[in-house]
Amino acid sequence: MSIRETILALTAEPGPSGFEGRAAERAAELLGPYMDEVRIDALGNVIGVRRCGKEGAKRLLLDAHLDEIGFLITGWEEGFLRFRTIGGVDARMLPGREITVLAGKPLRGVVISTPPHLTTKETRNKPVPVEELYIDAGLSQESAEIQIPIGTPAVFAGGCRALGEKQLCSRALDDRACFAVLLRALELLQGEALEADLYVMGSVQEETGGRGAITGTFAVNPDLCIAVDVTHGRTPDAPKERTFALGCGAVIGVGPNMNRKMSRDLIALCKDQGIPYAIEPMAGDTGTNGWEMQIVREGIATAILSIPLKYMHSPVETICPDDAEAAAKLIAAYARSLKGGN
Numbered sequence: 001m002s003i004r005e006t007i008l009a010l011t012a013e014p015g016p017s018g019f020e021g022r023a024a025e026r027a028a029e030l031l032g033p034y035m036d037e038v039r040i041d042a043l044g045n046v047i048g049v050r051r052c053g054k055e056g057a058k059r060l061l062l063d064a065h066l067d068e069i070g071f072l073i074t075g076w077e078e079g080f081l082r083f084r085t086i087g088g089v090d091a092r093m094l095p096g097r098e099i100t101v102l103a104g105k106p107l108r109g110v111v112i113s114t115p116p117h118l119t120t121k122e123t124r125n126k127p128v129p130v131e132e133l134y135i136d137a138g139l140s141q142e143s144a145e146i147q148i149p150i151g152t153p154a155v156f157a158g159g160c161r162a163l164g165e166k167q168l169c170s171r172a173l174d175d176r177a178c179f180a181v182l183l184r185a186l187e188l189l190q191g192e193a194l195e196a197d198l199y200v201m202g203s204v205q206e207e208t209g210g211r212g213a214i215t216g217t218f219a220v221n222p223d224l225c226i227a228v229d230v231t232h233g234r235t236p237d238a239p240k241e242r243t244f245a246l247g248c249g250a251v252i253g254v255g256p257n258m259n260r261k262m263s264r265d266l267i268a269l270c271k272d273q274g275i276p277y278a279i280e281p282m283a284g285d286t287g288t289n290g291w292e293m294q295i296v297r298e299g300i301a302t303a304i305l306s307i308p309l310k311y312m313h314s315p316v317e318t319i320c321p322d323d324a325e326a327a328a329k330l331i332a333a334y335a336r337s338l339k340g341g342n
Contacts, residue, residue, distance in 0.1 A: 016070025
């Protein structure tokens with residue numbers, strides 16, 4: 001399965017934070033052939049281990065979160081659905097968006113959008129607060145109450161598709177594309193002898209606070225962690241100093257949140273093996289699971305590896321698979337480089 005096909009399979013399943021079940025099951029299915037053991041823990045994390053068979057071997061944990069931003073139905077009004085957001089949803093882009101409501105039988109809906117003819121000059125260019133928006137699923141009040149209980153989750157509608165010749169566009173590429181990176185790295189390592197035990201985690205609830213990464217990392221108790229996530233892709237409207245062009249390769253984080261030796265080792269591997277890369281300075285909270293993973297137990301050496309993504313937290317997130325391939329090659333090279341004394 002190509003990395004494009006893997007991303008397509010992973011993004012086909014819905015998985016808003018706290019409701020990752022279907023996405024986790026698909027991730028576990030794809031992970032299984034590369035691991036000695038795969039399990040889904042009490043919180044919903046998918047955790048696999050590939051043992052090297054050496055006594056006292058170091059443990060390397062690779063993490064990419066499976067959850068996506070979404071919505072939670074909180075009530076009904078004349079058949080329209082009240083909702084709150086799960087994770088960092090930008091209210092500015094919601095009116096007119098198609099939504100999949102994850103009821104017992106999933107339903108398609110749209111977020112209401114007031115026609116410009118019915119707005120005033122004062123309100124026309126102002127974002128509508130989430131509290132004033134509704135999802136229209138075409139239901140009567142009675143049908144809405146029966147079919148869509150309070151607490152039902154929802155996600156942006158839409159699947160994965162090509163954008164031009166070299167890019168992919170979809171909801172949930174943050175961070176399913178990076179779980180695909182981990183699967184590709186495992187494929188590159190298949191059949192090779194390693195000197196470290198390799199753990200892979202598809203963590204849950206990153207978008208609402210990183211709880212899956214905390215509990216999963218505690219359970220694995222690794223010596224080293226690499227959190228793999230997306231960073232901001234460059235577009236004409238975004239600051240160049242905070243974004244990265246799609247196609248630039250793997251993006252290596254440097255800063256107080258990252259173990260300096262691990263960051264240097266990753267950079268050295270890229271130079272030595274001709275893997276395209278860029279460096280991302282991260283002075284504070286990285287907004288990734290690495291922020292939480294580094295302080296689990298007595299503290300864990302942690303690195304952050306990213307791929308550029310345009311239009312983060314939208315239904316049209318966009319990546320270049322070449323960057324995912326570069327990141328996978330770098331992870332595989334790092335796993336090979338670990339020796340008993342590293």
